[in-house]
Amino acid sequence: MFANERRMKIMELLEQKTSVTVSELMKRFGVSIETVRRDLEYLESQQALKRVHGGAVSNQKMKRFASLESRMSENRELKRQLAGIAIRYIREDDTIALDTGSTAMELAPLLKEHFRRLTVVTNSPEVFGALTDAEGFELIQIGGQYLRGEKAFYGHMALDAVNRLHVAKAFVFPSAVSLRHGVGVFVHELFDIQRAYIHNADEVFILADSSKFEIAATVKLCDVSPSHTIITDRELPEPIYSLYKKNAIPIVKE
Structure with missing residues (x-):
């Protein structure tokens, strides 16, 4: 051997x-x-x-929850790597759903740089605001109750709006990824919206920087699945990368 x-x-x-x-x-x-x-x-x-x-x-452990404000500056270069990989899977005229959070804010400016025509669905007013000057973009702001700490809309009205839509690709940004514990998040208020993005998309992309692997979060969003593509950065340890590949999990890193 x-x-x-x-x-x-x-x-x-x-x-x-x-x-x-x-x-x-x-x-x-x-x-x-x-x-x-x-x-x-x-x-x-x-x-x-x-x-x-x-x-x-x-090394698997429970990840500690951090506020959005602190996450905005945490591992920012790694999140930029994820965003740079993610845009390769987007095509002109696509309809895409963007989750909320710090990684979403790294991806939004790249959409404007690389595309002229997209339809973007998001429950993040921060992402929406970053794209309002992209004249060829059709923007669909998912509204509802406002979660100030996460700068995101949630609740029954938001969920009803997402469930009326179909998207080609959904980009979801979790707090943790583990073969044993699945894809995890901390903010239970946003759970239903993230699940709806996944359910209503033809393709699902899970973006998680290397610090989020093989740890657990308090709420399980979904299983790590061969039907989802995981995008991470070049810092992911090779044994973990190889283990995911061996389990037939589509995983991309630089």
Whole structure:
């Protein structure tokens, strides 16, 4: 068994049971203690696990919720990478839905730079405002109750409006992505709107920077699915990227 394959299997074990021992891995793979230690050292260097005495534990943990204001400046360069990848999947004259949040605000200016005619559906007045001077764009602002902390509309009126629409592509920006726990969010008020975007789109794109992988959020939005494309950045550790590919999850990074 090649080293890469063995390391992927270690990651799969940690997905199932959160911790492994050196002796367990030696027995499972029929390798020496030095080989196991090298594997664990490599995976730790990739931030895929944490070594402890006699073995290793998963890095998977519950992500802490941060306000929109703090998220706007957090990992901004990584979010710009995601936005740069996302526009490759958009075509002139597309009808797209844009979720709310800090990554959405990185994507909105690129839409104006790269396209002349789009229909954009969003429940974010910030995204809407950023696109109002794009004369060839048709904008559909989803309204309803206003969630000030997230600068987004939600509620029954907003959900009813989204459910009356069909879009070619939906771009959703979650708080966490995990093979075990699925795609997670913290703001339960926006959950129904995000789910409706996913349900009413021909194609779904999940944009998550590398800091959001293999952690959990309080609300599960959906499973990690082969029918959704995950877009991330070049900082995603290679073992995690390979594990998603092995599970037939479409994942794109630079």
